[in-house]
Amino acid sequence: MTEPIVSLDDVHVVHTARTGGLLRRDRVHALTDATASVGRGEVLGVVGESGCGKSTLARVLTGLQRPTRGTVRFRGEDLWSIPAQRRRTEFGSAVGVVFQDPSTALNPRLPVRRILRDPLDVHNRGSLRQREARVEELLGLVGLPDHVDGALPAQLSGGQRQRVAVARALALEPDVIVADEPTSALDVSVRAQVLNLLVDLRARLGLGLVFISHDIQTVRYIADRIAVMYLGRIVEEGPSALVAGESRHPYTRALFSATPGLLEETEQIVLEGRVPSATHPPSGCPFRTRCWKATDACAAEFPRAEADDTHIWHCVHPEIPTRSTA
Numbered sequence: 001m002t003e004p005i006v007s008l009d010d011v012h013v014v015h016t017a018r019t020g021g022l023l024r025r026d027r028v029h030a031l032t033d034a035t036a037s038v039g040r041g042e043v044l045g046v047v048g049e050s051g052c053g054k055s056t057l058a059r060v061l062t063g064l065q066r067p068t069r070g071t072v073r074f075r076g077e078d079l080w081s082i083p084a085q086r087r088r089t090e091f092g093s094a095v096g097v098v099f100q101d102p103s104t105a106l107n108p109r110l111p112v113r114r115i116l117r118d119p120l121d122v123h124n125r126g127s128l129r130q131r132e133a134r135v136e137e138l139l140g141l142v143g144l145p146d147h148v149d150g151a152l153p154a155q156l157s158g159g160q161r162q163r164v165a166v167a168r169a170l171a172l173e174p175d176v177i178v179a180d181e182p183t184s185a186l187d188v189s190v191r192a193q194v195l196n197l198l199v200d201l202r203a204r205l206g207l208g209l210v211f212i213s214h215d216i217q218t219v220r221y222i223a224d225r226i227a228v229m230y231l232g233r234i235v236e237e238g239p240s241a242l243v244a245g246e247s248r249h250p251y252t253r254a255l256f257s258a259t260p261g262l263l264e265e266t267e268q269i270v271l272e273g274r275v276p277s278a279t280h281p282p283s284g285c286p287f288r289t290r291c292w293k294a295t296d297a298c299a300a301e302f303p304r305a306e307a308d309d310t311h312i313w314h315c316v317h318p319e320i321p322t323r324s325t326a
């Protein structure tokens with residue numbers, strides 16, 4: 001494993017939300033006890049159903065969300081103890097972000113050239129001429145022709161807009177990019193192109209990548225390690241081949257059971273019901289209310305971590321791996 005660029009130690013994010021009436025405020029447990037890390041050249045995939053805390057994890061990893069509790073480390077230093085100016089310059093250039101929808105993430109009034117120059121201007125990188133040369137270089141890196149530099153985002157296709165968003169994330173030569181559902185707002189026909197671009201950039205630039213997606217197949221294809229989230233918790237994490245092919249948490253097994261050719265038993269596990277509310281999460285294991293293996297023991301406390309060398313899971317009744325074809 002490489003030296004982590006960003007890591008989370010037992011991070012919690014609790015929101016206060018008005019859920020019923022003007023005066024009633026509830027605590028929403030968006031992220032609980034999250035521990036994860038990413039270094040250069042590594043791809044960490046994050047999967048889980050809607051509302052499981054994937055975007056919150058992305059916001060914490062990119063410094064957009066300060067945790068309620070726990071520590072975010074940037075090259076080993078406590079991110080939120082670093083003076084704001086240094087945090088903006090050093091962390092801000094080391095970690096880039098790509099959001100789901102490029103139509104809302106890019107300023108609609110600025111031409112591509114200004115969108116790409118903006119981070120260089122803000123961070124005072126080089127002379128104007130050098131910044132303009134960098135814009136050209138960035139367009140080349142993401143496979144866009146030079147002449148799009150004068151276009152407004154609305155004049156580009158969805159795939160081109162997302163390439164601009166990737167180029168902007170690359171502007172300051174980051175070590176890591178956090179991509180939150182970077183292909184799900186795109187036409188199916190261009191998803192693979194944007195995905196291949198990210199894979200290619202990772203290989204060419206040695207980037208670390210946090211790739212968040214609902215698309216289990218894609219995550220399995222792209223990630224070295226996978227973190228599986230359920231109701232704000234990372235319930236299993238480890239090398240992709242083990243998490244996908246020798247899942248230990250029943251939730252992980254259910255998610256990957258829909259992936260053809262992965263498990264010996266091809267029977268798909270259909271999860272009943274929905275993810276419970278993050279305002280009132282179940283006691284103990286949050287998955288127990290939908291788990292076919294749940295017993296009273298699961299309600300007592302969140303299961304301790306079980307692990308082998310590189311693979312970690314939280315379950316009282318883990319799956320026994322049979323055979324992996326991953």
Ligand SMILES: Nc1ncnc2c1ncn2[C@@H]1O[C@H](COP(=O)(O)OP(=O)(O)OP(=O)(O)O)[C@@H](O)[C@H]1O
Pocket residue numbers: 015016017028029030048049050051052053054055056057277278
């Ligand atoms: N600002 C906020 N205020 C209150 N609750 C929030 C806020 N942001 C997120 N939440 C809640 O935190 C939980 C986790 O949300 P998050 O967006 O991180 O999940 P997600 O896995 O990314 O979902 P999706 O796949 O739908 O984007 C959800 O219950 C969500 O409603």
